[in-house]
Amino acid sequence: MAVECNPMTPIKVELGRKLFYDTRLSKNHDVACNTCHLLDSYGVDGLPTSVGHKNQVGGRNAPTVYNAAGFIAQFWDGRSPDVEDQAKGPPLNPIEMAMADEEAVVAVLASIPGYVKLFSAAFPDEGEPITFDNMAKAIGAFERGLVTPSRFDTYLDGDDEALSEQEITGLITFLDTGCGNCHSGQYLGGGMYQKLGLEEAWDKDNDQGRFDVTGKEEDRQVFKVPSLRNITETGPYFHTGSIETLEEAVELMAKHQLGSDIKEEQIQSIIAFLTALKGEINAVYIARPELPQSSPATPAPDPN
Ligand code: HEC
Ligand code: HEC
Structure with missing residues (x-):
């Protein structure tokens, strides 16, 4: 509607x-x-x-x-x-x-x-x-x-001061790593469906996601890409709610969605950016x- x-x-x-x-x-x-x-x-x-x-x-x-x-x-x-x-x-x-x-x-x-x-x-x-x-x-x-308008919106509106240097570096890490391929658009997510376990199979639970809605084989373990706005505030994570920390969530994403072993400092950099997505209620x-x-x-x- x-x-x-x-x-x-x-x-x-x-x-x-x-x-x-x-x-x-x-x-x-x-x-x-x-x-x-x-x-x-x-x-x-x-x-x-x-x-x-x-x-x-x-x-x-x-x-x-x-x-x-x-x-x-x-x-x-x-x-x-x-x-x-x-x-x-x-x-x-x-x-x-x-x-x-x-x-x-x-x-x-x-x-x-x-x-x-x-x-x-x-x-x-x-x-x-x-x-x-x-x-x-x-x-x-x-x-x-x-x-929940956030400092990130102010930044997108052209105010470079709205984000700290560390947060801007984090945004670049987020994009360079490939997170933005799926977590894109004004909500950094919420705009598409993707397979959980795209690069490395997800075997932590048996939820078939969109397959149960469409009955199509290619929709097995496919889920809506969640928005990352306010993500520091909305744990525990994933459709299972089994992932307690944002560190772990980011690490699992890099592994299963991008097939890459991400370094601790990249994780912390990305989280610095994600913190700027906390908006105002x-x-x-x-x-x-x-x-x-x-x-x-x-x-x-x-x-x-
Ligand atoms: C007992 C807990 C519970 C109650 C009560 C509840 N919800 Fe939810 N809500 C959930 C769960 C769990 C999901 C996710 C279910 C799924 O995806 O299969 C959900 C999903 C949603 C979503 C989807 C958000 C998204 O990003 O996809 C919206 C919107 C929502 N609920 C609104 C409501 C509204 C409005 C009410 C009251 C009429 C309500 N909920 C009552 C637990 C609840
Ligand atoms: C190929 C698409 C894709 C890529 C690339 C991707 N994600 Fe995701 N992301 C998803 C999907 C799909 C989910 C939902 C997983 C589920 O069903 O629990 C998700 C979930 C998440 C969650 C948990 C959200 C919540 O509300 O529980 C976080 C945090 C996250 N992604 C961050 C990242 C970060 C950071 C990167 C880059 C390292 C990344 N993602 C790369 C598709 C992707």
Whole structure:
């Protein structure tokens, strides 16, 4: 969905912000988007894999939601085209928010008078504003504002002083080593799919990535190239969440993606550059909102 199909009106963004934080979109009223994508922690939970309904643990690391709206697709395997489509997944995922079906989600929203008002205001031309799709559109509109401008942007805008000498050397090392072949564009990633283990086979886990989406042999172990913005803040790394340090991640990338043994000083140089990709979080935009009150009609939490 292009942004024109889901204009970011202030009222829709306000609604999306509340929904992002609202645990009542989960079966036991204890899991929200913000449980796994903590907005004040660069959009991640810091765990190898996330914990959802009934403390169930998922199979992949939770990527950050910051800047995600700008990527070619959503999820490690790109199985969802955009943030609006993606937002329909977690509420119904049995190990995440575990709601029974779309109707159950709509019933919760319709039972909360404050949401009835907000949906009408956010989707003014619609006879039935409270729908599952509109919930996802509101969340998507909010996510489109989750951007993190950094010193690297200031540098790209022509201010040579925005990066230190060490960071500029790091940028050159990053490019000379070949990292920028895949981690390219304004997000340094998020723009293409690539095989994990392109030069040296990846045997640390059996996730087949995009193959499970397309069924094509050439898509085995192919994943979306992740963005490197805020990468110092979003560990542990890789779709497995099994790589704890950025040093190790960079070393493994050089080995498996480029077939090269990288020297310690090159690793440190690259990390100096990656540090400059840490951006600013807009504290006002992500401030935890006051949520509208439940009514007697709101379904009770269900721990089962
Ligand atoms: C229980 C933890 C959990 C909850 C709750 C959760 N997510 Fe996620 N999220 C994940 C995991 C894990 C992935 C990666 C899954 C994959 O790639 O297969 C993910 C992926 C994403 C992505 C893709 C980002 C990218 O770079 O591809 C977005 C966007 C996202 N979630 C937004 C949301 C929204 C919006 C909600 C609430 C409606 C939500 N998530 C609820 C764990 C969670
Ligand atoms: C051939 C393409 C390619 C090249 C070259 C490449 N990468 Fe990657 N990179 C990927 C893919 C694909 C992933 C996702 C791996 C996965 O599925 O866990 C990734 C993941 C990463 C991650 C972990 C991101 C996260 O959110 O967990 C870091 C850090 C990283 N790359 C840095 C680098 C650096 C530094 C270089 C150069 C030494 C480099 N990459 C070279 C494709 C590439």
